[in-house]
Amino acid sequence: MKVVAVTxxxxxxxxTDAWEESVCRNLxxxxxxxxxxxxxPEPMPGLDSFSVDNNYKLKIWRDFxxxxxxxxxxxxxxxxxxxxxxxxxxxxxxxxxxIRDNPHMRINAGVIFARPTEKTKAFMDRWVELDTKxxxxxxxxxxxxALNYGQNQASLALLLQEKPDIKLKELPCEIWNCVDQNWxxxxxxxxxxxxxxxxxECIITFKKPHQFPWWIQKAAAEFFxxxxxxxxxxxxxxxxxxxxxx
Amino acid sequence: MRVxxxxxxxxxxxxxxxxxxxxxxxxxxxxxxSVGQAEYLDQPKQVVETASLASQLREPSPKxxxxxxxxx
Numbered sequence: 681m682k683v684v685a686v687t688x689x690x691x692x693x694x695x696t697d698a699w700e701e702s703v704c705r706n707l708x709x710x711x712x713x714x715x716x717x718x719x720x721p722e723p724m725p726g727l728d729s730f731s732v733d734n735n736y737k738l739k740i741w742r743d744f745x746x747x748x749x750x751x752x753x754x755x756x757x758x759x760x761x762x763x764x765x766x767x768x769x770x771x772x773x774x775x776x777x778x779i780r781d782n783p784h785m786r787i788n789a790g791v792i793f794a795r796p797t798e799k800t801k802a803f804m805d806r807w808v809e810l811d812t813k814x815x816x817x818x819x820x821x822x823x824x825x826a827l828n829y830g831q832n833q834a835s836l837a838l839l840l841q842e843k844p845d846i847k848l849k850e851l852p853c854e855i856w857n858c859v860d861q862n863w864x865x866x867x868x869x870x871x872x873x874x875x876x877x878x879x880x881e882c883i884i885t886f887k888k889p890h891q892f893p894w895w896i897q898k899a900a901a902e903f904f905x906x907x908x909x910x911x912x913x914x915x916x917x918x919x920x921x922x923x924x925x926x
Numbered sequence: 927m928r929v930x931x932x933x934x935x936x937x938x939x940x941x942x943x944x945x946x947x948x949x950x951x952x953x954x955x956x957x958x959x960s961v962g963q964a965e966y967l968d969q970p971k972q973v974v975e976t977a978s979l980a981s982q983l984r985e986p987s988p989k990x991x992x993x994x995x996x997x998x
Contacts, residue, residue, distance in 0.1 A: 683990075703990055704992065708989070708990060709990055713990045715992050716995050718996070718997035868951055
């Protein structure tokens with residue numbers, strides 16, 4: 681099995697370092713882990729960098745899946761890996777993505793699990809095609825985002841409407857991609873914690889997060905276990921704040 | 927397997943106070959006891975042995991290493 685993540689924003693360095701530390705601590709040694717470091721995508725006039733960056737990331741994921749001869753997990757770098765990811769492949773599917781209980785943001789495409797079958801490769805090609813199209817086709821973009829907010833998620837939702845010929849599997853976010861809306865369900869079963877929302881903003885901007893409610897503090901405390909390098913001193917201060925917070 | 931612990935210090939994200947009893951997994955219990963945040967209430971010997979075994983089982987080696995790849 682292989683794990684691939686992409687990082688190109690300097691703002692994400694702290695998150696990237698924590699992701700790397702969590703992978704080294706919590707994944708077994710027989711898993712090949714690749715961190716792709718491309719140049720930052722050129723800004724495109726009239727388009728926001730979030731969409732452009734995510735489209736670029738999806739193209740890299742597609743290329744890795746198409747060139748892989750083994751099971752592959754593609755994941756966002758603003759995640760923390762807490763356990764072995766291989767058990768996700770116990771089920772029979774070509775491609776699996778994660779879902780949460782939210783009608784407007786049901787899918788989170790921050791972690792996908794793929795077997796590099798011909799059907800998966802064709803699916804990824806079409807996903808990239810739609811994802812690129814919604815960058816400039818505002819009507820289609822609007823339609824996609826009404827189905828599922830986000831860049832890659834909107835295009836994936838559009839693709840799912842086409843009923844593609846592929847064996848898909850929906851995995852629960854609370855285990856395989858624990859996003860902010862699932863943080864209150866965060867448990868020992870959780871394999872991937874996705875650092876989102878205000879917590880991510882705090883980490884990037886060094887704002888102290890101890891005023892957050894308990895479920896955000898819980899996710900933050902997990903992140904700080906893997907916050908390394910030049911941030912370690914600051915990390916200790918944060919942990920102290922958590923212990924004092926009531 | 928889960929065990930009961932009595933907290934000795936404020937901790938665990940600030941939710942518990944000293945003297946509180948919490949119900950927790952063996953692995954997490956072993957960690958909290960090892961750093962002096964809590965003490966066992968249930969069958970300490972068996973729990974400690976189980977926790978020690980669990981921590982050994984949780985340590986597959988070697989761990990994964992990350993390969994960084996530049997991309998153009």
